[in-house]
Amino acid sequence: MKIQKQQLEDLNKSGISDHKTKFNFLTQSLSKDGTDVENIINKLAEFQVAIPSWALGAGGTRFGRFSYGGEPASLEQKIEDIGLIHSLTQTAGAVSLHIPWDVPNDYQAIKELAALNKIKFDAVNSNTFQDQKDQKETYKYGSLSNTSVAVREQAIAHNKEVIEIGNKLGSKSLTVWLADGASFPGQNNFQTALTHTQNSLIDIYEDMPADWKMFIEYKPYEPYFYSTVIQDWGTSLMLANGCGERAYTLVDLGHHLPNTNIEQIVSILMLKGKLGGFHFNDSKYGDDDITVGSIKPYALFLIFNELVYGMQNNPQNPELGWMIDASHNLKDPLEDLIQSLEAIQEAYAKALLIDQNALRAAQEAHDVTRCQEILQEAYRTDVRPLVREARLKTGGVINPIAAYRKLEVREQLIKERGKNTIATGL
Numbered sequence: 124m125k126i127q128k129q130q131l132e133d134l135n136k137s138g139i140s141d142h143k144t145k146f147n148f149l150t151q152s153l154s155k156d157g158t159d160v161e162n163i164i165n166k167l168a169e170f171q172v173a174i175p176s177w178a179l180g181a182g183g184t185r186f187g188r189f190s191y192g193g194e195p196a197s198l199e200q201k202i203e204d205i206g207l208i209h210s211l212t213q214t215a216g217a218v219s220l221h222i223p224w225d226v227p228n229d230y231q232a233i234k235e236l237a238a239l240n241k242i243k244f245d246a247v248n249s250n251t252f253q254d255q256k257d258q259k260e261t262y263k264y265g266s267l268s269n270t271s272v273a274v275r276e277q278a279i280a281h282n283k284e285v286i287e288i289g290n291k292l293g294s295k296s297l298t299v300w301l302a303d304g305a306s307f308p309g310q311n312n313f314q315t316a317l318t319h320t321q322n323s324l325i326d327i328y329e330d331m332p333a334d335w336k337m338f339i340e341y342k343p344y345e346p347y348f349y350s351t352v353i354q355d356w357g358t359s360l361m362l363a364n365g366c367g368e369r370a371y372t373l374v375d376l377g378h379h380l381p382n383t384n385i386e387q388i389v390s391i392l393m394l395k396g397k398l399g400g401f402h403f404n405d406s407k408y409g410d411d412d413i414t415v416g417s418i419k420p421y422a423l424f425l426i427f428n429e430l431v432y433g434m435q436n437n438p439q440n441p442e443l444g445w446m447i448d449a450s451h452n453l454k455d456p457l458e459d460l461i462q463s464l465e466a467i468q469e470a471y472a473k474a475l476l477i478d479q480n481a482l483r484a485a486q487e488a489h490d491v492t493r494c495q496e497i498l499q500e501a502y503r504t505d506v507r508p509l510v511r512e513a514r515l516k517t518g519g520v521i522n523p524i525a526a527y528r529k530l531e532v533r534e535q536l537i538k539e540r541g542k543n544t545i546a547t548g549l
Contacts, residue, residue, distance in 0.1 A: 124535045125206070131519070131526070134525075142521050145507075149506075149508045153504075163475045164513045167468055167513035168513040170467075171217055172217070174219070175248070175448060176218055177546070178447060178449060178451065180195065180548075181546075182412070191451075191456060193539070193541070195540070195546050198226075200540070202218060205240065206239075207457065208461060212514060212523050214468060215464060217244065219247070243293070245444060245446060246289075246446070247286070249285045251266035251281060251282075260273050262278070265304075265316070268301070268319045268320040268352045269319065275323050279323050279326050282297065282299065285297060286332070296335060296400070297337050298373060299327070301351075301352055301353050304350050304354075305349045324365070324366050328370055331369070336369050337366060338372075338373035338399045340373040341358060341375075342354065343379065356372055356388050360392065371397050372399060374392070375448055377402075377404045386425045394440075396439035400443065400444040400445075400446065401430075402446050402447070403446070403448065403463060413449060415462075417462075424501075427473070430471075431479075432479060445467075447464070457532065458527060458533075461524055468510045472506035478497060
């Protein structure tokens with residue numbers, strides 16, 4: 124299925140008058156306060172978030188998985204699905220591949236298909252958290268941290284292969300999420316596990332092309348429940364520093380213990396020039412990987428406040444890689460991704476409304492009340508007209524979810540692919 128430009132224009136006709144009324148009212152209000160509305164719209168229009176190749180199918184838990192029908196059974200179909208999302212939102216202009224789940228059979232054909240859908244290739248992701256078919260060594264007791272030289276060498280070789288695959292497609296970064304850890308006290312020697320991990324990462328890092336980056340992800344628990352080798356941002360940062368200048372920490376919103384001050388982590392990493400990537404999702408208790416902004420929208424806004432400040436004031440930090448990392452267990456995966464993109468854009472728009480000079484002045488004067496008022500004034504602003512205007516400017520639709528349902532996208536995908544298809548990697 125492919126959505127035509129005329130279809131998008133027809134969908135916008137019924138809502139354009141109401142949108143323009145709301146947009147003009149908001150523009151007039153913001154302009155009186157000195158806000159550069161056009162600048163904000165341009166930034167929103169430029170902001171692109173990668174969709175991971177594993178997020179196009181229904182997710183699951185340890186207890187079960189319930190298919191949604193019409194799932195993409197190949198990499199080609201996954202790219203086409205991202206193309207559908209991007210045509211509606213104009214915000215999903217990249218794909219992040221997971222290897223070996225999505226190894227291209229024909230690299231040139233995949234690149235041409237991605238270009239046709241206006242999709243670029245973002246970071247490639249390695250997989251050493253599960254054994255693959257015909258794999259010689261097992262990762263049951265770890266991969267890059269394993270006490271076995273043979274296991275570590277296998278895991279290192281896999282990451283190098285992932286880099287080679289990504290390089291053929293035009294990717295420029297490798298994301299390493301390490302599931303290694305222990306479920307029982309005494310199972311691992313903490314120092315040995317960390318040393319093996321550092322040495323393994325250095326080996327992989329030295330094999331990267333000169334214009335590539337390495338993103339090191341962290342997670343406090345799961346799949347193991349006593350310890351995780353890369354359990355927090357400090358460990359990730361330490362490992363990144365041990366690898367070199369082109370190694371960075373990757374922050375995943377779901378990979379924190381409850382009530383962790385993620386915005387402070389983001390701020391410090393950007394100050395040190397070491398925030399490389401960002402994975403969006405939301406959670407209530409732990410790593411729920413649910414729709415962005417569905418549980419803690421104000422926390423997302425505060426994080427974006429620090430991201431915006433860092434992008435404006437920390438030139439030592441590289442351009443960030445953005446990606447949604449969620450598990451769609453109950454919703455239509457495409458609808459869930461569209462909702463996440465909307466939440467991301469809204470949080471970004473609200474953060475762009477913050478008068479950073481006024482906030483800094485209030486901070487310097489220790490005017491705590493004023494600081495809160497400045498933040499909440501931006502947060503309480505209904506920025507949806509700005510997000511919609513940015514979409515219209517780039518050829519998207521006013522209301523992506525409504526358009527998705529009006530076009531009966533899921534129904535069409537089921538007709539084309541069948542009811543019982545299962546996305547690769549799931």
